[in-house]
Amino acid sequence: MSTVLPPEDLENNPRVKAVFDDIRATRQTDFINNIWRYLAFDEDLLERTWGEVKAVMATPSDLDPLTKEMLYLAVSIVNNCNYCVHSHTAGAKAKGMTQAQHAEVLKIVALASKTNQLATALQVPTDPEFLLEE
Amino acid sequence: MSTVLPPEDLENNPRVKAVFDDIRATRQTDFINNIWRYLAFDEDLLERTWGEVKAVMATPSDLDPLTKEMLYLAVSIVNNCNYCVHSHTAGAKAKGMTQAQHAEVLKIVALASKTNQLATALQVPTDPEFLLEE
Amino acid sequence: MSTVLPPEDLENNPRVKAVFDDIRATRQTDFINNIWRYLAFDEDLLERTWGEVKAVMATPSDLDPLTKEMLYLAVSIVNNCNYCVHSHTAGAKAKGMTQAQHAEVLKIVALASKTNQLATALQVPTDPEFLLEE
Amino acid sequence: MSTVLPPEDLENNPRVKAVFDDIRATRQTDFINNIWRYLAFDEDLLERTWGEVKAVMATPSDLDPLTKEMLYLAVSIVNNCNYCVHSHTAGAKAKGMTQAQHAEVLKIVALASKTNQLATALQVPTDPEFLLEE
Amino acid sequence: MSTVLPPEDLENNPRVKAVFDDIRATRQTDFINNIWRYLAFDEDLLERTWGEVKAVMATPSDLDPLTKEMLYLAVSIVNNCNYCVHSHTAGAKAKGMTQAQHAEVLKIVALASKTNQLATALQVPTDPEFLLEE
Amino acid sequence: MSTVLPPEDLENNPRVKAVFDDIRATRQTDFINNIWRYLAFDEDLLERTWGEVKAVMATPSDLDPLTKEMLYLAVSIVNNCNYCVHSHTAGAKAKGMTQAQHAEVLKIVALASKTNQLATALQVPTDPEFLLEE
Numbered sequence: 001m002s003t004v005l006p007p008e009d010l011e012n013n014p015r016v017k018a019v020f021d022d023i024r025a026t027r028q029t030d031f032i033n034n035i036w037r038y039l040a041f042d043e044d045l046l047e048r049t050w051g052e053v054k055a056v057m058a059t060p061s062d063l064d065p066l067t068k069e070m071l072y073l074a075v076s077i078v079n080n081c082n083y084c085v086h087s088h089t090a091g092a093k094a095k096g097m098t099q100a101q102h103a104e105v106l107k108i109v110a111l112a113s114k115t116n117q118l119a120t121a122l123q124v125p126t127d128p129e130f131l132l133e134e
Numbered sequence: 135m136s137t138v139l140p141p142e143d144l145e146n147n148p149r150v151k152a153v154f155d156d157i158r159a160t161r162q163t164d165f166i167n168n169i170w171r172y173l174a175f176d177e178d179l180l181e182r183t184w185g186e187v188k189a190v191m192a193t194p195s196d197l198d199p200l201t202k203e204m205l206y207l208a209v210s211i212v213n214n215c216n217y218c219v220h221s222h223t224a225g226a227k228a229k230g231m232t233q234a235q236h237a238e239v240l241k242i243v244a245l246a247s248k249t250n251q252l253a254t255a256l257q258v259p260t261d262p263e264f265l266l267e268e
Numbered sequence: 269m270s271t272v273l274p275p276e277d278l279e280n281n282p283r284v285k286a287v288f289d290d291i292r293a294t295r296q297t298d299f300i301n302n303i304w305r306y307l308a309f310d311e312d313l314l315e316r317t318w319g320e321v322k323a324v325m326a327t328p329s330d331l332d333p334l335t336k337e338m339l340y341l342a343v344s345i346v347n348n349c350n351y352c353v354h355s356h357t358a359g360a361k362a363k364g365m366t367q368a369q370h371a372e373v374l375k376i377v378a379l380a381s382k383t384n385q386l387a388t389a390l391q392v393p394t395d396p397e398f399l400l401e402e
Numbered sequence: 403m404s405t406v407l408p409p410e411d412l413e414n415n416p417r418v419k420a421v422f423d424d425i426r427a428t429r430q431t432d433f434i435n436n437i438w439r440y441l442a443f444d445e446d447l448l449e450r451t452w453g454e455v456k457a458v459m460a461t462p463s464d465l466d467p468l469t470k471e472m473l474y475l476a477v478s479i480v481n482n483c484n485y486c487v488h489s490h491t492a493g494a495k496a497k498g499m500t501q502a503q504h505a506e507v508l509k510i511v512a513l514a515s516k517t518n519q520l521a522t523a524l525q526v527p528t529d530p531e532f533l534l535e536e
Numbered sequence: 537m538s539t540v541l542p543p544e545d546l547e548n549n550p551r552v553k554a555v556f557d558d559i560r561a562t563r564q565t566d567f568i569n570n571i572w573r574y575l576a577f578d579e580d581l582l583e584r585t586w587g588e589v590k591a592v593m594a595t596p597s598d599l600d601p602l603t604k605e606m607l608y609l610a611v612s613i614v615n616n617c618n619y620c621v622h623s624h625t626a627g628a629k630a631k632g633m634t635q636a637q638h639a640e641v642l643k644i645v646a647l648a649s650k651t652n653q654l655a656t657a658l659q660v661p662t663d664p665e666f667l668l669e670e
Numbered sequence: 671m672s673t674v675l676p677p678e679d680l681e682n683n684p685r686v687k688a689v690f691d692d693i694r695a696t697r698q699t700d701f702i703n704n705i706w707r708y709l710a711f712d713e714d715l716l717e718r719t720w721g722e723v724k725a726v727m728a729t730p731s732d733l734d735p736l737t738k739e740m741l742y743l744a745v746s747i748v749n750n751c752n753y754c755v756h757s758h759t760a761g762a763k764a765k766g767m768t769q770a771q772h773a774e775v776l777k778i779v780a781l782a783s784k785t786n787q788l789a790t791a792l793q794v795p796t797d798p799e800f801l802l803e804e
Contacts, residue, residue, distance in 0.1 A: 002257045003625040005802050031263060038256045054240045062234045067201050068242055068272045071208050075246035077214040080482050080616050083253040085391060086264040089405040100196040103444035107190045108202055108390050112209035112555035113385045114378040115183065119217040121345045121374050123136045123353060129165060130220040132174045132675050138355040139534050176371035179594045185666060211657045214348050216749050219659060223673040240657050247653045248646040255642050261771035266407050270525045271759040273668050299531060306524045310773035324509045330502040334471050336510055342473050345513035346480040346748050351521040354532040367465045373521040375419060375458045376470055379478035388438045391404045398488040400541050479791045482616050487793060491539040505578035509792050514782040515787045523747045525671050525755060538793045567799060574792045585785065594776045598770040602779055603737050605710040610741050611782035613750040615706040619789040622800040637734040643726045644738055648745035658708045659672045665701060
C-alpha cells in the first residue's frame with residue numbers, strides 16, 4: 001500500500017537505531033509507529049523529522065502537551081491526512097483529550113472551515129483594526 | 135474588492151440589528167468586524183453563522199477560550215484565508231496569546247503540514263494500534 | 269503584482285489575436301478579461317486553455333449555463349483563487365444568478381466544507397449501499 | 403477504521419432517535435447513512451449538523467435539489483473527502499443526475515481547478531470591471 | 537470502491553480503443569492503468585484528458601521526462617490524491633528516479649509546505665524586488 | 671499587512687545577525703527577502719527554518735538547483751501561497767528557468783491538479799502493478 005518499503009532489519013542500521021532509541025526514551029514506550037519505520041528509507045529524512053517533532057512537540061514549552069496535540073490534530077484534519085488523523089487522535093487521547101474535548105475540536109475545525117470559505121467567497125476586506133502599526 | 139456590498143444603513147434592518155446587538159453584548163465591545171457586515175447581504179446566512187460562532191466559540195465549554203482561538207487560527211492558516219488569519223491572530227492575542235505562544239502555534243502548523251505531506255507521499259499504513267475495537 | 273507580464277501589442281501576435289477574436293465572438297463582447305492577457309505569455313497555454321473553457325463552458329450541454337457557472341464558482345472558492353472568485357461571481361451574475369442564489373451557493377460551499385472536515389476527522393467508513401456492484 | 407465508534411443501541415438515546423426519525427421522515431427512507439451514526443458520538447454535533455443539512459439541502463429554495471447536490475459533490479471532490487464523494491455521487495444520482503451530467507460536473511471541477519492554479523501561478527490582477535462600485 | 541464502473545468490453549468502443557492504442561504506442565507498453573479505464577465512462581473526457589497528458593508529458597520539450605514526472609508527483613502529493621501518488625511515484629521511478637532523488641522530492645514538498653504555511657500565517661508582504669516592472 | 675512586525679534594528683540581535691550573515695554568504699547576495707525578516711520575530715523559528723532551507727535547497731545534492739526550485743514553485747502554487755509564488759518564481763528564474771520552462775511548470779501543475787481531481791472524483795482503485803512487494 002505504501003510507496004516505499006521500510007528496510008528489513010531496520011535497527012541494524014545504527015542511524016535508524018539511534019533515532020528509534022531516542023523515540024522510545026522520549027515517549028517512554030516501546031511502540032514505534034509506522035511513520036518512523038517508513039521514513040527510515042532515508043536516514044537523513046528520519047533524523048531531521050524526528051529532531052523537529054521532538055523539539056516542537058516533546059519539549060516543555062509555553063503550550064501544554066494536550067493543546068499542542070489538539071492543534072496538530074486540527075491541522076492534520078484540514079490537510080486531509082488519513083494516517084495523521086488516526087495517529088494524532090490517538091496521541092491527543094493519550095495526552096488526556098476527553099470525548100467532549102474531541103467533539104469540540106471537531107466543531108471548531110468544521111466551523112472555521114465554514115467561515116474561512118465564506119470570507120474567501122465574499123473577499124471580505126481586512127478591518128483596519130486588525131492591522132499592526134509600523 | 136469584495137464580491138458583495140454590505141447594505142447601506144445596515145442596522146435599519148431589524149434582523150441585522152438583532153445580530154449586531156448580540157455580537158456587541160456577547161463580546162462586550164462596540165466593534166463589529168467586517169465579516170458580519172458582509173454576511174448581512176443575506177440575513178439567514180448572517181443569523182446562522184453568528185449563532186454557530188456564538189455557540190462554539192463564545193459559550194463556556196470544555197476547552198478554554200484561548201485554546202479555542204488558537205485552534206481556529208491554525209485551521210484558518212491551513213485553509214489559507216487571509217481575512218481569517220488576520221482576524222483570528224487578533225482574536226487569539228485578545229484572549230491572551232503571547233508572542234511565544236504565537237510562534238509555537240506557527241511551529242506546530244508548519245511541522246504538522248510537513249509530516250502530513252510526508253505521510254501522504256509515503257502512503258503510510260495506519261498502525262493497528264491506532265484502530266478502535268468494535 | 270503578477271509573475272509574468274502580458275506581452276505588449278498582444279494582438280500583433282496572430283495566434284493571440286485568433287484566440288481573442290474567438291473569445292469575443294463566443295461571448296459576444298469586446299471585453300477580454302485579464303486571465304487571457306496573462307496566459308498569452310505562452311501561446312500554446314493560451315490556445316489550449318481557451319479551447320477547453322470554450323468546449324466545457326460555452327458549448328450547449330446537459331447542464332444549463334448558470335448551473336455550470338455556479339459549479340465553477342464553488343470550485344474556485346474551495347481552491348481559494350481570489351481572481352477566479354471575482355471573475356466567476358461576475359460570470360454567474362451575468363448568467364442570471366440572483367442574490368438569493370448567490371447566498372445559497374455560499375451556504376452549500378460552507379456546509380459541504382464543514383461536513384467534509386467532519387467525515388475526514390471521524391474517518392467515516394463508506395456505506396456498502398454507496399458502492400457499485402461490479 | 404474510524405476515530406470514534408458509534409454508540410451501541412444508538413436509538414436508545416432519545417436525542418439521537420429524534421434526529422434519526424427526522425432524517426427518515428425528511429428523506430422518506432429508512433436508510434441512515436454512516437455519517438449520522440458516527441456524528442452521534444456527540445448529540446450536540448449531530449443535532450446541529452443535521453439541522454443545517456436539513457435547512458440548506460432539504461428545504462425548497464431558489465436552487466433545485468439536483469443543482470444543490472451537484473454543488474455539494476463538486477465541493478466534496480475539491481476538499482478530497484472520500485466518504486463525501488461516495489455519498490454525494492449517490493445523492494446526486496438519486497436526485498436524477500444522468501451519466502452525462504456526472505461527466506460534466508467532473509469536467510467543470512477539473513477545468514476550474516486547472517484555471518484556478520494558473521491564475522494563482524500568474525498572480526493575475528483582478529480586472530476593474532469585476533469590482534463592485536461602492 | 538469507485539463512483540463509476542468502467543464499461544465492460546471497453547475496447548469494443550472504437551473511441552476508447554483508439555485512445556488505448558495510442559497510450560500503448562506512446563508509452564510502448566501493453567499496460568493501461570486504471571485511470572484510463574475509469575475515464576472511459578465518458579469518451580469525450582477520456583479523449584481530452586489523454587490528449588492533454590500526451591501533449592504535456594509525452595512530447596519532447598524544454599524539461600526532461602524525469603523532471604516532469606517529479607513535478608507531477610509533487611503536485612499530486614500536495615493535492616492529496618492517493619491514486620496519483622501511487623501512479624506518479626511508479627512513473628518517476630520508471631523514468632529513472634533514484635531512491636535518493638525520491639527522498640529529495642519529499643524533502644522539498646515537506647519544506648515548501650512548511651514555509652508556505654509560515655508565509656501565510658505571517659502574511660508576509662511581497663518584496664518589491666520580486667515585482668516585475670511594467 | 672502582516673500579523674507580526676519584524677523587530678526594529680533586526681541585526682542588533684546576534685542570533686538574527688548570524689542567520690542573516692549566513693544567508694548572505696550562502697546566496698552570495700546582500701538581499702535578505704522579507705520572509706526572513708518576519709520570521710525573526712522568533713529566533714528559534716528563524717534559525718530552524720533557515721537551517722532546513724539551507725540543507726535542502728542550498729547544498730549540492732542528487733537534484734540540480736533549478737529542478738529543486740521548480741519543485742518548490744510547483745508546491746507553492748498548489749498550496750496557494752502568494753508570497754511564495756512570487757519569491758520562488760523569482761528564485762527559479764535566478765537559477766536559469768526560461769520562459770518556456772516556466773510555461774511548462776504551469777502546464778504540469780494545471781494538468782496534475784486536473785487529473786488529481788478526476789481520480790478523486792472517480793475514486794479510482796490503485797492498480798496492483800503500482801504496489802510494492804513486501
